[in-house]
Amino acid sequence: MLTLLALGGCANAEPWVKPYERQALADPIMALDPHPVSSAYTHHVFEAREGARGARGGAGGGCGCN
Amino acid sequence: MRAAAPAAAAGATDVASPRALIAALALLAMAHPLALRAAVLPEDRADVLYHRYEGGGVTIHGPSVLVRKKMAEKYAVSANYYVDMVTSASIDVEVSGASEYKEERDQYSLGFEYLRGRTTYNLGYTHSEENDYEAGTVTFGLSQDLFGDLTTISMGFSKGEDTVRRTMRDPTTLARIVDPAFEEDVERWNYRVGVSQILTKTLIATLELEVITDEGYLNNPYRSFRYVNPADDRLFALETEVYPRTRTSNAAALNARWFMPWRAALHGGYRFYTDTWDIRADTFELGYTHPLGQNWVLEAKYRYYTQDRAEFYSDLFARRDQQNFMARDKELSTFNSHTFRVGATYQFAAGDWRFVKKSSFSLFYDRIEFDYEDYRDARYSLLPSDDPRFRPAGAEPLYSFGANVIQAFVSIWF
Numbered sequence: 216m217l218t219l220l221a222l223g224g225c226a227n228a229e230p231w232v233k234p235y236e237r238q239a240l241a242d243p244i245m246a247l248d249p250h251p252v253s254s255a256y257t258h259h260v261f262e263a264r265e266g267a268r269g270a271r272g273g274a275g276g277g278c279g280c281n
Numbered sequence: 282m283r284a285a286a287p288a289a290a291a292g293a294t295d296v297a298s299p300r301a302l303i304a305a306l307a308l309l310a311m312a313h314p315l316a317l318r319a320a321v322l323p324e325d326r327a328d329v330l331y332h333r334y335e336g337g338g339v340t341i342h343g344p345s346v347l348v349r350k351k352m353a354e355k356y357a358v359s360a361n362y363y364v365d366m367v368t369s370a371s372i373d374v375e376v377s378g379a380s381e382y383k384e385e386r387d388q389y390s391l392g393f394e395y396l397r398g399r400t401t402y403n404l405g406y407t408h409s410e411e412n413d414y415e416a417g418t419v420t421f422g423l424s425q426d427l428f429g430d431l432t433t434i435s436m437g438f439s440k441g442e443d444t445v446r447r448t449m450r451d452p453t454t455l456a457r458i459v460d461p462a463f464e465e466d467v468e469r470w471n472y473r474v475g476v477s478q479i480l481t482k483t484l485i486a487t488l489e490l491e492v493i494t495d496e497g498y499l500n501n502p503y504r505s506f507r508y509v510n511p512a513d514d515r516l517f518a519l520e521t522e523v524y525p526r527t528r529t530s531n532a533a534a535l536n537a538r539w540f541m542p543w544r545a546a547l548h549g550g551y552r553f554y555t556d557t558w559d560i561r562a563d564t565f566e567l568g569y570t571h572p573l574g575q576n577w578v579l580e581a582k583y584r585y586y587t588q589d590r591a592e593f594y595s596d597l598f599a600r601r602d603q604q605n606f607m608a609r610d611k612e613l614s615t616f617n618s619h620t621f622r623v624g625a626t627y628q629f630a631a632g633d634w635r636f637v638k639k640s641s642f643s644l645f646y647d648r649i650e651f652d653y654e655d656y657r658d659a660r661y662s663l664l665p666s667d668d669p670r671f672r673p674a675g676a677e678p679l680y681s682f683g684a685n686v687i688q689a690f691v692s693i694w695f
Binding site for chain 2: 229230231232233234236237239240242244245247250251252253255256257260261263264265266267268269270271
């Protein structure tokens with residue numbers, strides 16, 4: 216809860232990467248999950264054959280560029 | 282308890298009973314990934330994918346269709362249909378004395394997203410069905426942008442309920458039927474939190490934590506462990522596995538993506554995993570994405586995975602009743618895998634079709650090499666003892682295999 220409050224208090228902090236400085240991050244090749252249908256299948260392949268599961272890494276994606 | 286492996290290993294023998302369960306979890310996220318995205322709903326998009334996995338005597342292929350559509354920039358719906366068509370004559374099937382089997386799994390997912398201010402809420406349902414397994418999962422999640430959209434935090438919760446069945450030969454007709462005397466349940470809870478952080482103008486990183494708890498019938502009803510044959514210690518006998526009825530796992534993943542000075546992207550990731558079955562795993566990933574001209578994007582990736590065995594796993598138990606829990610599922614053994622990927626995406630020129638903003642075709646190929654450190658190729662001790670290739674139980678060569686995975690898909694943005 217304290218963490219959330221702390222985060223909330225900083226919500227209006229000045230971003231150190233300004234919106235107009237995010238061209239590179241907005242490039243489609245920087246999408247964290249450019250092909251959701253493919254990444255879900257790939258995770259399925261691994262999770263079916265490995266003991267580990269969860270925190271699949273890079274699920275979702277985006278950078279606040281829009 | 283059966284004295285030997287079922288001649289009727291017609292179910293999910295090689296791909297583990299957790300296969301269907303895990304698949305449900307993995308694919309659940311298809312429509313509702315841990316939403317590490319900014320307060321913008323995903324683009325209207327449709328993907329049609331064909332997948333094919335071949336390795337270790339197993340072929341699994343089928344389609345996956347995913348459609349996402351926004352409404353009034355505030356709501357979005359998504360739907361996914363996914364099929365696994367399995368043909369298996371894996372090492373487990375061979376060792377159990379069963380013959381090749383075929384089965385199919387169908388999965389449907391439906392998702393809904395609502396954007397309000399800088400917060401996105403999502404709700405989803407996934408249903409997966411095969412002749413001897415059924416799984417349903419409900420997911421809820423939200424994500425919130427902070428610090429001028431430099432940071433996105435997200436959290437999610439899923440609840441799943443599975444029904445495990447088993448098939449058998451009808452004693453009179455010999456047709457394969459669902460065993461009316463066997464039905465078990467599994468309940469699952471997933472808790473996820475994540476943060477996505479823009480670090481510099483060219484670097485973004487994500488951190489995810491996920492806790493999963495399962496309770497119920499967690500083994501595969503077709504799978505057996507093996508123990509030294511009391512009548513001849515060069516041979517083995519089989520018995521149905523016994524698993525604990527609970528499992529809780531913790532996973533943490535850190536990923537980063539870096540924009541290179543020559544318009545290319547480099548990404549790396551690490552995942553740490555541990556669970557109450559004593560499995561510990563590490564996953565490392567390194568990838569490179571390189572656009573070529575106006576239309577092509579090329580990708581290459583390497584992934585290394587390593588894990589230690591579950592506490593109750595053994596390739597060969599000394600006795601049939603050696604301990605309370607006994608497993609010989611190679612997914613619970615000590616092993617590592619290397620994955621090499623190459624892929625290419627071709628983007629078609631826009632404007633040819635009226636309702637299509639852009640479209641692309643992608644082809645990905647993965648080669649996966651699995652090397653087991655305490656799972657032996659039991660087929661060698663099944664040979665006649667005068668065969669020169671015969672090896673006594675417990676002294677067979679270690680098992681390893683390679684798999685080829687192909688994905689071909691068309692994406693349309695509309």
